Amino acid sequence: METFDLIIIGGGILGSATMFYAARAGLKTALLEQRNSLAAHTTAQAVSCFRKQWAEPDFFYLMKNSIEAYENFGALTG
Known part of the structure; x- marks a missing residue:
C-alpha cells in the first residue's frame, strides 16, 4: 500500500496551493480531485x-x- 505524508481533497486554488507548497517542502503528497483539471471551477470564474x-x-x-x-x-x- 502506498503511503503519503499529506492527502488533499479538492484541487481548487487552496488545494492546489497546499499541494504545491507541501511538495516543495518535501512532503509526499496526493491530491484527490473529481474533475479533469485543477482550479477549474469557481477558481477559474473568480481569478479574472x-x-x-x-x-x-x-x-x-x-x-x-x-x-x-x-x-x-x-x-x-x-
Missing part, C-alpha cells in the same frame, strides 16, 4: 479580478502579496 479595497489594512497587504505571488508563479514553478 482581484479586490483592491479592504476595510482592514492587513487585508491590503495580504492582497498585495497574493497578486505578486500570482504574477511571479510561472518563474517560481519553471
